[in-house]
Amino acid sequence: MGTAEEDVVLRTEAITKSYAGARALENVSFDLRRGEIHALLGENGAGKSTLIKSIAGSVRPDSGTITIDGHRADALTPTSAAALGVGTVFQELSLIPQLSIAENIHLGREQRRRGLLDKRRMLADAREALAHIGVDLDPRRRVAGLPRAQMQLVEIARVLHRESAVLILDEPTASLSVGESARLFEILQSLRSRGIGIIYISHRLAEIKALADRVTVLRDGRKVGTVDTAGVTDDLLVEMMAGRSLDQLFPTVATTPGRVRLRASGLRTATLAGVSFEVAAGEIVGLAGLVGSGKSDIGRVCFGLDALQAGSVEVDGRALQRPSPIRAMRQGLIYYPADRHVEGLVRTGTLADNITLAPVAAGTMSRLGIVDRRAGADRVQTVVEALAIRPADPGRPILGFSGGNQQKALLARSFARDFGVHVFDEPTVGIDIGAKADVYAHMKRLCEAGAAVVLISSDAEEILGMSHRIYVVREGRIVADLRGADRTEENVVRAFFDSQDSSSVTSGSPR
Ligand SMILES: Nc1ncnc2c1ncn2[C@@H]1O[C@H](COP(=O)(O)OP(=O)(O)OP(=O)(O)O)[C@@H](O)[C@H]1O
Ligand SMILES: [Mg+2]
Structure with missing residues (x-):
């Protein structure tokens, strides 16, 4: 079941990256199709964030190639990756606390406007970006002091607000609850139907099975495999991730409440x-x-x-x-x-x-x-x-x-x-x-x-x-x-x- 080359919006070939001699990624080849949600799964330290940072241009791989939308992208930087259509919500959020929500949403794009920044338009735009994901926050507010979950929502609004061919989300629902997550999933599904390729990292298996079309599992910096999510079991995913099975996630706590x-x-x-x-x-x-x-x-x-x-x-x-x-x-x-x-x-x-x-x-x-x-x-x-x-x-x-x-x-x-x-x-x-x-x-x-x-x-x-x-x-x-x-x-x-x-x-x- 090969994939026609034109369906692939992003491809990495044999990406290898070490930090101070320790292998974070080894020979990882991966492809993302247009109009698919592709989950990345793996234990802590497996290399998920390092892989997506390589694609987003914030980490320089030691070797290997990345092709985005048919362009062989050597020596990617955050700016060149963005110019090629990669939008990324990082695990460690990248907002600037001293700036307002609206300024953060527009960060890095101001130079595209000629002359003075149009403040009113920026505010209206930011309001729209927030409303799109169902968030009721004043865009004039400074980011400093917002709870982490709200920062996460602002970061998501910021990235979704831009046109991307490839969208990457590194644990976007980590501090969101059911309601906010459900809203985000609806948006991701609609972006998928518009042909955008989405890489989605999460530790929540239920979420991955509900949302993703395929899942690639990493272990110790290597790719274990890519499987279709339809019909995949938790047991298989855990086995691929950990190389062993897990009997029980939640222990039975059989205590009787006291004083x-x-x-x-x-x-x-x-x-x-x-x-x-x-x-x-x-x-x-x-x-x-x-x-x-x-x-x-x-x-x-x-x-x-x-x-x-x-x-x-x-x-x-x-x-x-x-x-x-x-x-x-x-x-x-x-x-x-x-x-x-x-x-x-x-x-x-x-x-x-x-x-x-x-x-x-x-x-x-x-x-x-x-x-x-x-x-x-x-x-x-x-x-x-x-x-x-x-x-x-x-x-x-x-x-x-x-x-x-x-x-x-x-x-x-x-x-x-x-x-x-x-x-x-x-x-x-x-x-x-x-x-x-x-x-x-x-x-x-x-x-x-x-x-x-x-x-x-x-x-x-x-x-x-x-x-x-x-x-x-x-x-x-x-x-x-x-x-x-x-x-x-x-x-x-x-x-x-x-x-x-x-x-x-x-x-x-x-x-
Ligand atoms: N800046 C860094 N300096 C040194 N080592 C690093 C750095 N960033 C990551 N590593 C190491 O690279 C390996 C892969 O880390 P990475 O952050 O990609 O894992 P991950 O799969 O995203 O894990 P998690 O689920 O915990 O987010 C780990 O062993 C980690 O300790
Ligand atoms: Mg990570």
Whole structure:
């Protein structure tokens, strides 16, 4: 079943790339047809981002060729790749925080307009680009300070707004929830029907099977194979990715909830309108909701990162006075932020530095520079093994790890000490299926040791698979408390939207 050459919009031949002697890609040949969605799948560090960065011109391969739209493209740069029609949404977003949303959407294209920039036209244009993907944001707002999910939406709007022959999206739904993702999928499907070739990277198998026509699997920098998604099973994909099968993604957590360890009463902040809930020892409670619903703000305020206007947070029956990360941790509550780049990691440090840092989130950490000096090399090694961080090299700079391995380094901090309450915000964003299983097993262990676990997540499968109970958050309130047989995807998604406006569920547009 050969593909006629004119159907192929992009081809790579024998691409090889090493970083400091370590092979990231080896002889990878790949083709993308017009009007197809082609998924790239592989474990963390398999080489997915390196391949698409080579195509987008931001990484220079050591050898191999890339042909875009019939043009043999040697020595690609970001500018020449864009000129050949490659549009890319990168995994590590490329927005400029100091600029407005509108300026970011137009970045790099201003030179095409003659003379002065037409500000009004830029704003109208940006508004249209955002509306196209169903986002209600003021384009005059600065990008700095936007939550990661909204940055991701702006980045998507920016790339979709341009004419591309080849569209590349590297984990675009990582911090989006069901509603935003559904809207994005509709758009991608319509672009596909207009003949655009789309490369789509995701760790969510369900998403890949629903969306993609073919999937190419990478392992350790090599191509394992390309298969049609029609009829492919999860087992086969996992086997191709990992070279082994995975028995079970979600462990059975058979604990009986004990005493209440976390109690939030009437929390009010700039974004929360009176939130009350409790989590018991041995219990995993999911917080679900759309981007901007307030689910992450609940985690932040419990950890003292956002100011509380009213209400209280109690850990083990004791109220947190003037909540701050340090006080929260002293009383046994730890929070793992969703945005590893802005809040989580010490970007200038090594893997070991990031693991041994006392777990203080959000700037506080680097500001106070608190290092947990009891953490010896042994413990670092244990943690690296428990979470299967690759390469297992504590001395390597954190930024030299793939995205998923950076995420694991962030979670590694929960091994540092005993906490009674663990609040995870999107803990498995960007990590591969094997690593997810490791993280879930870790949550189970915490739970069995008597901790209370809060799981804030946009991934419906994860929330349903892991939580004893699910609170659905909408517009700064808890609108549903689902337990037992009521914990269904349908109930969760229904609660995302206004009951009288359930039509928006099917059309997929948020709010
Ligand atoms: N800037 C860099 N410096 C050194 N090594 C790097 C750099 N970027 C990537 N690597 C290494 O190259 C390999 C491939 O990384 P890449 O980011 O392509 O993986 P990936 O498949 O996108 O993973 P993930 O699912 O975690 O995003 C990894 O071993 C990674 O550690
Ligand atoms: Mg990647």
